[in-house]
Amino acid sequence: MIIAIDGPAASGKGTLARKLAARFGLPHLDTGLLYRATARALLDADQPLDNAAAAVAAARGLALTEFEEQRLRGREMGEAASVVAAIPAVRETLVEAQRRFARRIGGAVLDGRDIGTVICPEADAKIFVTASPQMRAQRRALELARSGEDVSFNEVLADILRRDERDSSRAVAPLRAAPDAALLDTTALDIAGAFTAALALVEAARARLHATD
Template sequence: MIIAIDGPAASGKGTLARRLAAHYGLPHLDTGLLYRAVAARCLGRLDDEAASEDAARTLDVATLDPEALRTAELGEAASVVAARPSVRAALLALQHRFAAQPGGAVLDGRDIGTVICPKAEAKLFVTATPEVRAARRFRELEGRGEPATFEAVLADIRKRDARDSARSSAPLVKADDAVLLDTSTLDIPSAFAAALSIVEARRAGG
C-alpha cells in the first residue's frame, strides 16, 4: 500500500505521514528533506543550477539528518531549488525506488499524488490557513531557539505557497482523487484520526 500525502508548509502532513507509517508498519520518506539536503549542499551558490542538479544526483537518503535540515534558512532555500526541473528530475528515480519497496511506503511532499505516486492507493491533501501554519512554524522555530517573528514567518509561508503553486515543474496542486484534510482547527490526535479514517476508507474501496 502506498500512501501519498501532499500539502503546503506546516500543514501537518509530515506529522500525519510519520504516524500513518508507524501505524501500518511502512517506511516513510519526507521528500521535503531531499530538497533541503540539496539546498544545504549548495547554500553558498543557490544561483548555480548545475551545482544543485549535481547535489540532487549524488544524494543518499541514508545520510539525511532531519534535525539539522529543519531550519528556516534551509526551508526557504529548498523552495528555490525545488522549483528547478533538473533538480526534480534528478530526485525522481530516488523517490520511485523508495515507493516501490515491498509492502509499500508513505511519502509526503508537494507532488506525491500528482507526479511521484499517481497510482497510490490512498492520497491525502493536507492543508490549513496560512495564519495557522505560520503560528505552528513560529512555535517550532521558537522551540529551537531560532530568531523569528510571527510576521516574518507568515510572509515566508505566503511566499513559499506562491512559489510552490506557480512553478512550471510539478506545482503544488491537489490530485483529482486526493481527499482534502483541513487541519486548521484540529489537534494532532484529531487530525490523525481523520487521516486514518480516509486511508481506511480507501483500503475498503470507498
C-alpha cells in the first residue's frame, strides 16, 4: 500500500505521515528533507541557492534516509529548501529516487508537496492536508520557539505566505491537491483528532481497494 500525504508548510502532514507509517508498519519518507539536505549542502559549500548545476550535483549525492535532521530544521532551512525545490532540474533528479522508495515491497508512506500528483499518482490512498495560514504560522512559531529560535508570529506568517506562493506557482510540480485526493483541513483539529480523521480516510481507501480485488 502506498500512502501519499501532501500539503503546505506546517499543515501537519509530516506528523500524520509518521503516525500512519507506524500504524501500518510501513517505511516513511519525508521528501521535504531531500530538498532541505540539498539546500544545506549548497550553504555548506558557500554556493548560492539558485545555482542549478551545484544543486543538482548535491541532490545526486544524497542518501534517502541518512540525514542530520537537526541541521535541516528551522526557519532558514525551510526557506532555503523552498528556493531549491523550485529548480526544475533538482526535482527531476530526485523524482526517481522517491519513486524507488515508494515501490518497496509492502509499500510506503511519503509526504511532500507533489506525491499524489507527480511522484506516486498511482498511490492507493491520497490525502491533501491543509490548514489556515494563521494556524500554520502559529504552529510553526511554537515549534521554532521550542527549538530556541526567536521569531515573531508576523515573521513566520510572512514566511508561510511566501512559501505558499512559491510552491504553488513554480513551473514544475506545483503544490496542489490531486483530483482524487481526500482533503483534510486540520485548522480546528489537534494531533489526535487529525490522526483519527486521516486514519479513517486511509481505511476507506483500503476498503475500496479490497472491494475491487
